[in-house]
Amino acid sequence: MSGFTGTGALLRLALRRDRVILPVCIVLLVLLAGGSAQAALALYTTPAGLTAAARAVNASPSIVAMFGPIADPTNPGSIASFKTVSLGAIFVALLAYSLVRRHTRTEEEAGRTELVGAAVVGRRAPLTAAVLEAVGACVLTSVVVAIYLVGLGLDVPGSVGYGLYWLSAGLAFTGITAVAAQLTQTARGASAWALGALGVAYVLRAVGDSSQGAATALTWLSPLGWGEKLEIYGTNRFVVFLIPLAFAVGLLGMAYGLRERRDLGAGLVSGRPGPRRAAASLSSPLALAWRLQRGAFLGWLVAYALLGLVLGSVALNVGDFVNDPKVEQMLRQLGGNASSLSDLYLAAEINFLAIGAAAYGISAALRLRSEEAEGHSEQVLATSTSRPALLGSHALIALVGSAVLLVVTGLGMALTYGSATGGVGAAIRHLTPSVLAPIPAVWVCVGLALVAFGALPRLVMLAWAVLALFVVVGEFGSIFKLPQSVIDVSPFVHVSVAPGGSVSPTPLVALLLIAAALGIAAVGAFRRRDLATP
Known part of the structure; x- marks a missing residue:
């Protein structure tokens, strides 16, 4: 053979x-x-x-x-x-x-x-x-x-x-x-x-x-x-x-x-044994989830911090390469009605980074599926850990982690942009609405991934397809001349706020309620179904 x-x-x-x-x-x-x-x-x-x-x-x-x-x-x-x-x-x-x-x-x-x-x-x-x-x-x-x-x-x-x-x-x-x-x-x-x-x-x-x-x-x-x-x-x-x-x-x-x-x-490279103190640090489902996910989160965190620093630096010179009214119009479509080109640029980039934060949140939430497929979840549930606690631990890391990524990006932007425009503190206050507004949309994407895990574990990869759909209809819908009703399917189109701009609470509250409903549905579906065998 x-x-x-x-x-x-x-x-x-x-x-x-x-x-x-x-x-x-x-x-x-x-x-x-x-x-x-x-x-x-x-x-x-x-x-x-x-x-x-x-x-x-x-x-x-x-x-x-x-x-x-x-x-x-x-x-x-x-x-x-x-x-x-x-x-x-x-x-x-x-x-x-x-x-x-x-x-x-x-x-x-x-x-x-x-x-x-x-x-x-x-x-x-x-x-x-x-x-x-x-x-x-x-x-x-x-x-x-x-x-x-x-x-x-x-x-x-x-x-x-x-x-x-x-x-x-x-x-x-x-x-x-x-x-x-x-x-x-x-x-x-x-x-x-x-x-x-x-x-x-x-x-x-x-x-x-x-x-x-x-x-x-x-x-x-x-x-x-x-x-x-x-x-x-x-x-x-x-x-x-x-x-x-x-x-x-x-x-x-x-x-x-x-x-x-x-x-x-x-x-060919033998793995090293874990530290003896690891057992003490795994005393809860959340501690275990953090230990499993901390490496990936720290990698994303470093990348987003560096991107924030670079984008803040680029924003200082954005006027040098945006000298066409049509380019400014495009930035206004992506970033809202800001007062300056630099703010338009930062708002547009934050919108794109929010999609990346959603991708992190989905990957963190779907770690539940890989743990279940490998038989690890069954071993955890054999203890006193409940199913809601198991799901909630990974969901918490996905939700908090995706929000932290955006906050760190805003801090990085403020450090480079604010140091040349009137102070870091003022820049933080100026960028805060733009950085925090996309978080509910990101959490909706995480909620959809959790529902897919709870109800359709064999089709969890559809969560990525849904995110791709949001990107296509939200970012390129106007280019492809899609109806506004189709574009509005993407949660990201409802949360674009320019730096220093006013925040409309209605869409943010609505998206938060949708994310909460999705989380509750995910817990209910996970409690009712059987575990997959490895």
Whole structure:
């Protein structure tokens, strides 16, 4: 029997299991790129305005650090893609990571790989099937987004380069995650290695892009920087794509070699025992939930704090690249009726960050599902812990954690923005309404995830589809000319408050009541259903 025997069957099984979430992710990524490009092309209608905006972007180290430089300021595709191409590459990398980890280390940790291996399945088949699905998803996403951009009127070479940019990140992190799955013996450990590598890659690219001299070489060391070096909608140096391709092939070869050197269920890097004081710190369901979730929360917290600092710095110079009335009109649509361009910019960015906070809240709430699937919840409920207490502990972390992310972002903005505009204290008071207003909308998303867990545990991934729906109809509804009644489905459209602006309590109270009702429904549904078996 070959080591690859059964790969086709396992690939079909993986595709069947991901038949909902995978198409949703691909469609959302394509709409993100296409919607942003359509908005930019509609705003910058003259070559002079487009070139001025692109050059202002390149002149701002903070913006370049966040999104990368623009290759050719005179090409419409450059300004239409400069934000989403780098952000989308990170999302594609996360998609590849999640698929490979889900169908390798997660399956192995749950014991399902051992059961499958008892049939006519080769030793390398599970890893091969996971890699093929991840690579196929990345290729399909890249091809569709390139076709979409060409359909919008952007030039073909640049649009192909856009797709290759995304594909380079997906291939690189397919290989990185495949290796991480062999090194560790838990899915959590594989996540730490892979996501840690993603964080390092982003920092290397950001530092390299915003530096001068020898430090610029750091971009070449980052898997997220290789796509940037394609210089899409500029020179379109497609030969650079050979670097991530060779990198991925090398890492996959390493992953297969490591797979042959370890036992099933084991990792090449042995896990360290927990501290002896851990038992004392796990005296309640909330303490256990915090210990399980603190690593992810702290990672999100650091990222949001850094984003707040960077966005506050960018807001100081926003007038340099927003010199078109249409751009100001777009910011007013996203950020409300603020008195200055800086406030409009900060309000618009806070609205986008609120969606990210909702994503954190959903992931924290859905940790309940993974704990149940692995049999851990059954062990906890065998003690005196009740089901409402178990659900409530993770729900509390999701709700409080998502709110803290927005508050920390506001503090970061106030530190950099306020230090140059009249004091940090004044900036905090000025930004507080804008930062706190989206929290009820975020909590509605968390409540929907909890209801999905309580009532439909096998379909909890639909919570991500609902968030994607809110993003599409809320952020791009006007671009796609959707009816206002459809746009109003998104809770985020009701909570946009400009810095220093007045807050209307009615929509906030209504969303809080909806979130509370969803939480009560989730508890009731969880109490009535049976636990899933691992």
